Amino acid sequence: MKVIRTLDNIDEMRNLVIALGNFDGVHRGHRHLIEGVVSTARKINGTAGVLTFDPHPAKVLKPEASPGFILTPETKLRLIAHLGVDLTILVPFDEDLARIEPTKFIENILWEKLRPSVIYVGFNYTFGKAAKGRPELLKRYGEKLNFEVKIVPPVMIGGVPVSSTLIREMLVKGDISRAKDLLGYWPILEGKVVSGDQKGREIGFPTANLAMEEDLLLPARGVYAAWVIRKHEIYKGIVNIGYKPTFGERSTPTVEVHIFDLDEDLYGQSLELRLRQRIRPEKKFPGTRELAQQIRVDIETAKEVLREVEWTFLPVIAQD
Ligand SMILES: Cc1cc2nc3c(=O)[nH]c(=O)nc-3n(C[C@H](O)[C@H](O)[C@H](O)COP(=O)(O)O)c2cc1C
Ligand SMILES: Nc1ncnc2c1ncn2[C@@H]1O[C@H](COP(=O)(O)OP(=O)(O)OP(=O)(O)O)[C@@H](O)[C@H]1O
Incomplete structure (x- = not known):
């Protein structure tokens, strides 16, 4: 898997299919989403990509409340690579990026820099200033700009959506068995x-x-x-x-x-x-x-x- 830390001068990619998110833990929900990306990319003979931020936005925006991460950045990449992803883009996250309006994030970053064919996000993905951007906004832009947006419904385990936050809670309680069920x-x-x-x-x-x-x-x-x-x-x-x-x-x-x-x-x-x-x-x-x-x-x-x-x-x- 190729890992790049910039959005500039990205080589022309044919049929980029890309997942957006933080992916701390690369848990069952994340894997379901990324597996969708990989299988779609294979079908259209394209590139399977993941776009994530580094450092994790929580660390930049609220360092005092930053939760403690489930995985090191290296292991996160290893797990993502293991799923068959071709390219991970680690977008350097800073306060300027945190202030970008959701529409500008789509136009200036996703569309201008990447020209994706398909974007995968989870049901609860948020982006841009104050996390105002929602999957439906991406979808509307996709119709306008001509990329497809797949909104993935939640992977549920034990009646609740799997999330990094829930896994952290289980680890802090020492509930290894439940953390394992959620992580896989x-x-x-x-x-x-x-x-x-x-x-x-x-x-x-x-x-x-x-x-x-x-x-x-x-x-x-x-x-x-x-x-x-x-x-x-x-x-x-x-x-x-x-x-x-x-x-x-x-x-x-x-x-x-x-x-x-x-x-x-x-x-x-x-x-x-x-x-x-x-x-x-x-x-x-x-x-x-x-x-x-x-x-x-x-x-x-x-x-x-x-x-x-x-x-x-x-x-x-x-x-x-
Ligand atoms: C299986 C295991 C259980 C332990 N349980 C405790 C414990 O309940 N309380 C405690 O003070 N230290 C506990 N320790 C830590 C020992 O105090 C520690 O291994 C010892 O001080 C050696 O530390 P060092 O490697 O820094 O010299 C435990 C260590 C092991 C391997
Ligand atoms: N249970 C799930 N099922 C499907 N998709 C998910 C699930 N959880 C997260 N996703 C999606 O995976 C991507 C990465 O998730 P992200 O790490 O941002 O959130 P998360 O796991 O819910 O973590 P947090 O608890 O910190 O919000 C996002 O697009 C998100 O919507």
Whole structure:
């Protein structure tokens, strides 16, 4: 998949079919929309495209209320590429762009720069100043300018439309199973291994501490059973997300994983965690011995949870 960060000098594209949106999570609703784009593009021998903004508009418009994202930008692109998209355009988003009137967005950006044949948007897509632009406006312009607009009805799961917002709520609650139903894959946490306080070995359970991108959403504090992907290999492990209150509560949360049956120096390596189930909340224990005892029980629980072979998620793998 080609990724470009500008709308200028885009090569003449034949029959561009393009989806518009943020696509944080590349969840089931997003995938349905993008699959429509890819299959239409194939039918008309055209280019399957995705147009999204970078940074995410929420980060520019309300940085203080920015929600924490489900995926890193790189993983979002990997998942989009996996669907067979030919081209993703990351439009640099700034306050000027946020002020553009919806009609100008259509005329000056979509039409002038891209000349699409077909535009796909979801039922709830909004665009332009104050998010006033709605799919119906696009449709009216399409009739005038001669491009087709497909408005995709919501993909519903459990009686509600799938959305990035709802998935974030589930992750914050630690409801991994529901988040997985909405995403269509077990939630991903990824980062490079950095050094911790070196207490893990002392307790008897060495852990790899992951440096996470700042903007990412952390699921509820607690202990999770997880698959761990490292250099195309899959392991099982147990993850703690939290502040380690037993050792004097830290000011920032950490994500650490004890990988079963692996004893290696992992510093500097990239790990991808696939959270499978939250086992318990993080707690303050009276001391190291009590914590170690609990971790032994947690490991048994995690092994039981991960016993099944099924681990449905998109076949994406950590890149080093
Ligand atoms: C499965 C697991 C469960 C954990 N649960 C807790 C907990 O409930 N409370 C706590 O204070 N720390 C908990 N920890 C974190 C340990 O305190 C931490 O691994 C230890 O301090 C080592 O940290 P370090 O790698 O920075 O040296 C847990 C760690 C693991 C691997
Ligand atoms: N459940 C869904 N079914 C079909 N299309 C969807 C669904 N959810 C979002 N879309 C569409 O996918 C595109 C990208 O969605 P976008 O990321 O902007 O919204 P979202 O997933 O609803 O996130 P948020 O909760 O942050 O609004 C948009 O065109 C949107 O309308």
